[in-house]
Amino acid sequence: MSNLQDSDPLIIKALRGKGYKATPQRIAIGQFVLHNHAHPTAQRIYSEVKKVYPTVSLATIYKTVQILKEVGLIQEFNLEKDQARFDPNMEPHAHLVCLQCKSINDCTDPMISEIVDRMSNEVDFSAGEWNFNIFGICSNCRRKKSICD
């Protein structure tokens, strides 16, 4: 991953644009999350960033992801009640969550916003953001399973 630093200017610009300082820790955390589409938890970000920044603390991870949300670089969502997850994909999308391997894949379909609009109109609701999490078994896991049967 020699191009990890490519996102530095973007992160620095986003931070400074809202008056936040571009510290090495924030950049490292931003880099990791922006390049990670596995929807990491705070713990996971901490473990990974620690490899580069051994002194980083979990408190800094939590403070930083809030800032990265605020400057519009990442989104937060919850699958389980006890753990927040972070997502660099800022486009509206659903999540396909494999109950077996725990993988989470993004999935988009223009129909989703159509349905949101239709349901909202029915009850005169002004819809904004939405979360759409679909639980099941991914193709990899089903393939493995059928071999074992």
Place this chain on the structure above:
Amino acid sequence: MSNLQDSDPLIIKALRGKGYKATPQRIAIGQFVLHNHAHPTAQRIYSEVKKVYPTVSLATIYKTVQILKEVGLIQEFNLEKDQARFDPNMEPHAHLVCLQCKSINDCTDPMISEIVDRMSNEVDFSAGEWNFNIFGICSNCRRKKSICD
């Protein structure tokens, strides 16, 4: 609500059907959640059941909602990361969440399962349950707001 007790036989049957004892606390908790479509949190269930059962404990609420889920009477879902919510509506449905008054309304549309199927087919995913939470402003709140403007 003179017909609250009407659901007793249903709750008792569901509990005993899976080998659970039908205690007064469980019936009271089941009654409250089955008749409450405001998607209460554990705390809310606790506060309400306490009015009828002053000695009930939060631990019993938590243990009981897990059992009610297991016997198929209620569902659990999460809007915010820090609080579970419980729902007696066992049909697949979306939630319209008002960011102003915090109300949560159920909403169904047959198209949703069509989209779930379509997205699943595209990536060979076996979809099961899903959560669809849509955030926005409900009609009541928008009406109030436009009066104030």
Place this chain on the structure above:
DNA sequence: CTGTCTGCAAAGACTTTGCAGGTTC
């Protein structure tokens, strides 16, 4: 009467907060 359940208190998991020393701009 036996196995299960309740309610208390303590523990557990994740997240937030307060603050002294260090860093950014």
Place this chain on the structure above:
DNA sequence: GAACCTGCAAAGTCTTTGCAGACAG
């Protein structure tokens, strides 16, 4: 140099667990 940030430790919130006395079947 001033304001902000980091990392530690402590606190906070929701939820789970362990256990002695109580209850359902």
